[in-house]
Amino acid sequence: MQKMLLLGDEAIAQGAIDAGLSGIYAYPGTPSTEITEYVQQSKEAKQKGIRSTWSSNEKTAMEAALGMSYAGKRAMVCMKHVGLNVAADPFINSAITGANGGMIVVSADDPSMHSSQNEQDSRFFGKFAMMPVLEPSNQQEAYDMVHYGFDLSEKYKIPVLMRITTRMAHSRSGVVRKEARNQNEMSLPTDLRQFVLLPAIARRRYKGLLSNQELFEKESENSAFNKYIDANDKSLGIITTGIAFNYLMENYPDRKVPYPVLKIGQYPLPYKLVEKICNECEEILVLEEGYPLVEEMLKGYLSKGLKVKGRLDGSVPRDGELNPNIVAKALGLPVTVGSDIPDLVVGRPPALCMGCPHTDSYLALNEALSNLAPGRVFSDIGCYTLGALKPLEAINSCVDMGASITMAKGAADAGLIPAVAVIGDSTFTHSGITGLIDAVNDKSPITVLILDNGTTAMTGGQESSAQGRIESICKGIGVEEEHIRVLKPLRKNHEENTKIIMEELAYKGVSVIIPRRECIVAIDKRVRAKEKAKKEAQ
């Protein structure tokens, strides 16, 4: 078959379509977004009736995928690493319930935090849930692993976690497709109480999960994704996980590493292969993208046995993603570098677009707050987080999806009045609604700005799930109608908008202000799509 040039994310999506996927569930999050987008845009997926619209958040996505698996069909759920925190409850429990139809959970980590709040390593979640974990080293493996992962999932009736990192997700390379297979027919679990985690059943299921660990390890021992590449020089043995293998190979242009290499792509770790390399080599270098998971396991707490080099002993930096130069240094090879960056080059941090509605919302908010002591604006995850930077410097927090409202509430409880929350429309439906209910129940003196630009902008303009329903949601959960104010964030409305915000800041209860103006990138995209459609019609 012909090679397709695909991003790692797209390879996973195409792999899923070809492996008989029936539904994909996700909330957008960099670097995972393009998996679901690919399925949404795929004509093949449409023909096959694969469902693919966005979910409200990662937890609802995970649960819906589990439901599809319950009904016997193959399901995939995708998220960025911090999304797995949101979905952690159903994720961990899904290892106990097990699966029926094949289920793959894709979590895309972002070491170096290109677009994230932390660089947590999802492999720990896999270990925590005691689930098999797959970690591709290239786009072809990413494609192949989906097929394999669904088989593994159906063989042991357990969801499988697939962990990728930014460079895997957002790098393009040639992929050869397999023959597509059909979707599963609907079929319920043979034991209709399999998914009922009442203590008595959960205990039994948990014992089953524990006893399966040995089998999962055996699968890893025999997996084509775990390779032992022997070599003569046993002074060092190298264990790589995921894409770290590529950075190792980059340092040997003839692809011949003088030391034995164990390339890991499937967990739990293959005990015998790890034992072999540790027995045969004097020292072990662990190269892994993310936290030192394998390194810690090998080293043990007292580190009295093996000589292990990696992120913990400083051979590799403790944080951040790997690259060929970091690996060269760890191998004691000469590190190449070009000329220095001239001193005059200055940083160019990301910024709100020219004409962005958020800028006007923040200018009005800043002015409305100008007579109060600073430090009372809690914000959230989205483009508007850039309001923390100069020249706006408008917000004082960004923690996790939805935390603006609840943190403002907590601060108000402590006496910081008025406290302000700034949250986007999509983040509000992701995790803001429940916090707003808490605030309403307590009649907390907070002013919540729901910046409604009609899209999930930061991740590239995905559909926002409560389009046109934000006021009615707020009203429905008990925000008083006269304290739900809609305004249009434009420079010409600045004074009026500032006045509205000041009025609501003065109210000693929950206010919601909805500055509503479409994202300018979304407008541009919409107009272009329209022009294109017009041209095609001609």
Next chain:
Amino acid sequence: MKKDIILAGVGGQGILSIAAIIGTAALDMGLYLKQSEVHGMAQRGGDVSSNLRISDNEIASDLIAMGKADLVIAVEPMEGLRYLPMLSPDGWLIANATPFKNIPSYPDIDSIYAEIAKVKHHVMIDADQIAKDMGSSKVANVVILGAASSHLGMDFSTLEKAIISIFGKKGEDVVNLNINALKAGREYAEKHSIG
């Protein structure tokens, strides 16, 4: 044959359109390719880069090692300088002369030109002006690609073919505009390459 290319610019400037043309040409030649992209927050007006690697042998890393890039193609002059640590001593910097000033502290442009002039092998081209003169500022990226085209290890006609396959759907005018932009960049570079 192996070419390691850094594409540099500011989020929204469309460096991926350059990557798409080179990538399509590389596939046509049956070469291996790896291309890393930037998505997410950094796209919002921040500095962005893409690592594009083509080779007749299988490619290991998605990222290029420092000091190993054969080419830095910059659609913005200061962004070209940012990637000098990636450029090999024999490599070429192909830089657009038109700055993208979305930060208050943007340095003096003549000082930037002076730094570019210090790079051993370089082409500086006012792609925006050339594109404007041709009637569409949209093709500035293709002008820059044209200026880089003699260093890509591929025939000019292969790049033309790639443009036809990418822009074919948009009609003959768009194809011709892009091919002329490619030619204009190439011609400029033939006369103004330093080093």
